[in-house]
Amino acid sequence: MITNTSRPRGSVKLLSALFKLLAVFAFLGALIFAVRKAKPPYEWDLLLNTRGNNNSLFNISTDMFVVRPNLPPSALQLPDLKAIVWPIEEFSKQPLGMKDSKGGVLPLPEAFEPMTSWAQRRLLRNLLEVFSSQMFSNGLGDRFMLYGGTLLGSIRHHDIIPWDDDIDLLVDLDIRARMHVILKRLEPHYILYSAGSRDKFFAMFINDSMDAEDVEYSRRTSKYGWGWPFLDLGFYKNNGTHVYEIARSYGRYYSWPIDVVFPLYFRPFGKFWYPAPRDSVGFTRMTYRLSPLCTMNGYSHILEAKGPSGSIACRELNSRYAFVSHKLCGGTGRYSDDNRMIMGEETLFLSSKSASTVKLHQICLPVDRQNAIVDTYSMEQA
Template identity: 30%
Template sequence: MAIRQMVCRYSLHILVLIVIYTCFSLYYKSIPHIEEQFQSSITEEEQKLLMETARAFIRALDSANIPYIIYSGTLLGSYRHHDLIPWDDDFDILINGSFKNAVKRFVAKYDDSFALYVPDFQDFAWKYYRKDMALKTLPNLPFGWPYVDIFFFKENETHIWDDISHVSKEFTFRKDKVFPLHQRPFSSMQLSAPCNPLHMLNMYNIQSCKSRTMSHKHEVVLPRNYYRVVPCQVLTDFYPFVHHTKTEDGWKETLKVGDIVLYSIDVKEYC
């Protein structure tokens, strides 16, 4: 009899655990959550280090009077989030190729805490990074993370284009849609950006959020089956997104998380 009671009691406990697990699973599935690919890939401390590196590079450029343009994912982050794309892990800058020697001479020596990596071949971005992070993060590579990805452009009378050969055709832009440069918000900074940001973002679908194809933190290409594309709308309850409204003389950019308005700013009419 005692054994039978123990078996019944044990079976009841198992049944209760199954019910609890089932209820928890159903509850979890009913809660909106972010796919792994769209979760932040870096810690808060790592993000601070990335932004510190970006600020140091901008200060170095400004000290040498070298103009720059926020570029690629960083420009998209400014347009769509007024900050880093939440799941991004690097900072992209575009500079006129005529300033390469100036970047080598002045920027590399501006702050001894940072270093400039100049590759031996053209088709690779330069890197600006903290010296003390090199051996900690990417010990088998000649640079460290977090870093600023530095791209250069070539030009003619009407257009500029990325000087990395395999992307130059896609990343070609009209000068009258880039210059004069305007200031755009990025985190706590105001950074130089094209006067028509959408022109330099024409290869992106602004309403579609794409996961990373590369981990800069580990300097590896991510597997194709990891790649995801979702409507940005499904992420607006989790991350701040900029909502753009046309005004008489420009645009109103309102940063919101879900229905909560964080702030609004007015920006100039696009060129």
């Protein structure tokens, strides 16, 4: 008698399905492991807000954000700002600084409209990244910081103020001569222009035949010798107790207690990290008369003359431009070793007129403990 020892056809199909299911789980496990390995655990907590039990979040040292002279952000394990959601940017409809038939600059947009075209905004970002790269590669990464409207943009928008027209940096006066040598090597593609107590760093000039094209060149838009778009480089001195800017701005000199400024910490500006004052909010509050109003002071860096001016409640702009809210990370945060810094949570959001809010991204990063919770628009302590 011959006995049929083969398994029923249904059992074979079941085993085959089980093997396929196991293979899928194995693949997913390997994929998760690989992604987790590529992004350190704290980065998921800091950047994506998937905190789980928060163990990794509260084991993070705020010191990882401290700026070191020869370690650019790319050499550190800072959160990847390119991996998060950003708002759709608005740009001017045509390049600003274009000339009319008589050689004059065409009128600028109205207040609170974008003051750069797509290529001009891209050029500003490129100028900043080139400058930063040169400073860090020469061991000077902790001798410059975001300043003025650029620092305010980092705090309020995690990016350039949408209606701003330049980028402001504050540089240690003691390295000015060395900085000149470094940046002069980049000519003719990039140009450094000394303007008394300030310097301008910009791209090579556009050819007149390309005036109507949206390209990454600087333009002759004022009576002065530098081109626009540009980096506006101011300089500071440190007298041991205070840091002060050597040039007058808007009719006054600015100074800040040294512990408000140093050590420098990295802050987001667009999809990159840059050095900023330790207490950026406190620093900015000492620089500007902040209020719930967004203002344009009537000076154009494009023309180096009178420009658009006005004021409006920042809240009224929040349905068009994204703003940042500030609170403690994880609800409680974590202090630095000296108890001056704490992990704050900054959320970029749009708020429509119907009062609904769209959160774009959240980042946890070190902030001064006294200024961790502030009003989105006025920067006053909440």
